[in-house]
Amino acid sequence: MLHLDCFSGIAGNMFLAALLDLGLSRRDLEKDLAGLGVEHGLRVRRVRRGPLSARHLVVQVPKPRAHRHGRSYAEIQRLLRRARLADEIRERALAIFEALGRAEARVHGQPIERVHFHEVGAVDAIVDIVGAAIGLSRLGIQRVTASPVALGHGGTVETEHGRLPLPAPATLELLRGIPTVPAHVDWETVTPTGAAILRTVVDEFCGLPAMTVTSIGHGAGEDRRGPMPNVLRAVLGRSGGRRSDRIVTLETNLDDLVPEHFDYLMERLLEAGALDVSLQHIQMKKNRPGFLVRVLARPSDRIPLAAVLFAESTTAGVRITDSDRILLEREQRSVVTPYGRLGVKLIFDGDGRARVSAEYDDCKRAAKRTGAPLRDVVRAAEKGGRELVE
Secondary structure (H helix, E strand, O other): OEEEEOOOOEOHHHHHHHHHHHOOOHHHHHHHHHHHOOOOEEEEEEEEEOOEEEEEEEEEOOOOOOOOOEEEHHHHHHHHHHOOOOHHHHHHHHHHHHHHHHHHHHHHOOOHHHOEEEHHHHHHHHHHHHHHHHHHHHOOOOOEEEOOEEEOOOOEEEEOOEEEEOOOHHHHHHOOOOOEEEOOOOOOOEOHHHHHHHHHHOOEEOOOOOOEEEEEEEEEOOOOOOOOOOEEEEEEEEOOOEEEEEEEEEEEEEOOOOHHHHHHHHHHHHHOOOOEEEEEEEEOHHHOEEEEEEEEEOHHHHHHHHHHHHHHOOOOOOEEEEEEEEEEOEEEEEEEEOOEEEEEEEEEOOOOOEEEEEOHHHHHHHHHHHOOOHHHHHHHHHHHHHHHHO
């Protein structure tokens, strides 16, 4: 579990620097970022912001070519889709960029396909956003909470579109529905990239939740004087037991969808944020054979997922019910085995014990690559997972 304490706001580089301060390996980060094929460098150093020691990260970008004025949203999508990235990282980065692109589109009154990012800002945003997705994956973070976000106001910010008031319009658009508090400063505390990360990765905005704290990281912003140090504090911990939340269940009965299209429907629903999708054979009216499609989702995703069902299936109606859910705390980790680095899931029962489950897709790829029996690869992964908690 990761909690973000946004008492001085958030920017993309502050978030990534905080993850590095938490323990994200810079070597792993740079190795994964190399898969982008985008020329850049990272300058990471330890600084002081007020009384706090923090990491400060700057994305170093080569001077833009004279004929190159930027990247469109569509170009960035293509870049991310062809990049050498793990699927989980790619999909999270695409989701964050989509949030950013849609906010820019609303602010400027144009289709998302026409949104354009200037060259330096585009590379900055790409590295910050993909780096955020890499960090969450590498640290095995499954749940993110955040405090209300401190917003600066009364000042202005210079952009490619000219001088704009604070908070920047795209930032404010991204913060719709997210709790904010005054930062009592007249400079930009929340950037559009930082707001897009919050919008996409945070599961709940609240105070510090009950947890056993395992690591604390500080990501530094610019050196500015204010009532609080200009840092983002990230707290990593484990709740070690059960927690509850609310989910929605979307259901529809289908008797006329081509069965081979179910694979695509399930894929689209999962891409749109579904927690799980299942199909069940049923007998419908007039004794027609059919399928029950059941989608589990977060309450905030009910409308986008219903839209997918309407667009990609033959349904004319979707039933939605709210439910309480009780969860065991879980962590996604990776372990080194004779077959390579493999993912494992640790599920904690609340009494200090953990179940270990190997990530099937990782093990399947390793078995194919090495020629080893799948069961041996799974055993090696689960053995490494048990060693993490013993």
